Amino acid sequence: MPSRPRRFLPCFAVAALFALASTAHADARSDAKNGIQKAYNTLNAAVARKDLNGVMAHRDPNYVFISAKGEQKNAQQARAATAALLRVARSASIKSTVQNVTLRKGGAVVSVKENARFVLVVPPRRSARQGTLQLTQPTAAKQVMVVNNTAREFWVKQGGRWRTKQSRTLSTKVTVNGKPVPV
Numbered sequence: 001m002p003s004r005p006r007r008f009l010p011c012f013a014v015a016a017l018f019a020l021a022s023t024a025h026a027d028a029r030s031d032a033k034n035g036i037q038k039a040y041n042t043l044n045a046a047v048a049r050k051d052l053n054g055v056m057a058h059r060d061p062n063y064v065f066i067s068a069k070g071e072q073k074n075a076q077q078a079r080a081a082t083a084a085l086l087r088v089a090r091s092a093s094i095k096s097t098v099q100n101v102t103l104r105k106g107g108a109v110v111s112v113k114e115n116a117r118f119v120l121v122v123p124p125r126r127s128a129r130q131g132t133l134q135l136t137q138p139t140a141a142k143q144v145m146v147v148n149n150t151a152r153e154f155w156v157k158q159g160g161r162w163r164t165k166q167s168r169t170l171s172t173k174v175t176v177n178g179k180p181v182p183v
Helices: 004-049 052-056 075-088
Strands: 059-066 072-074 089-104 107-122 125-129 132-137 141-158 161-176 179-181
Touching (some): 004 052, 004 141, 004 161, 052 075, 075 089, 089 141
Parallel strands (some): 059 161
Antiparallel strands (some): 059 072, 125 132
């Protein structure tokens, strides 16, 4: 007749396996979160250097950006928009903070908060008026744009590096010279 402790042995074995599996999943999630945060930090440094290729290096070739309004941009369109912003930026800084990571088959879903500040120099504008050009803004204007947003992004690991496959803006607030700008 088996003793009492042997009857509970299968229960303890199952509990131990469950604990090991949970620990392994937690370690994988933690590794993903740390790796993705590191990628954000590298991307943020590229923005500060105004390095378009450095920014794009963190995006998958099939990258898709989806605005809070549902408007979509592919990788080429996102590159062009980023290039235009970096061209007029005298300085740029951004801080991205990973809030949550959920591992999915093929990658990770990441919730991120981003706070960005751009000092922009908008070139003089000219307008056509009665066949002649009139300056509507005779000198370059300095503007400070602050962007605070939250996003949900899908990251994939390729060749040992994390890359963004899709970004979906959940909420965004933009100010220019301290005044709210509708987005």
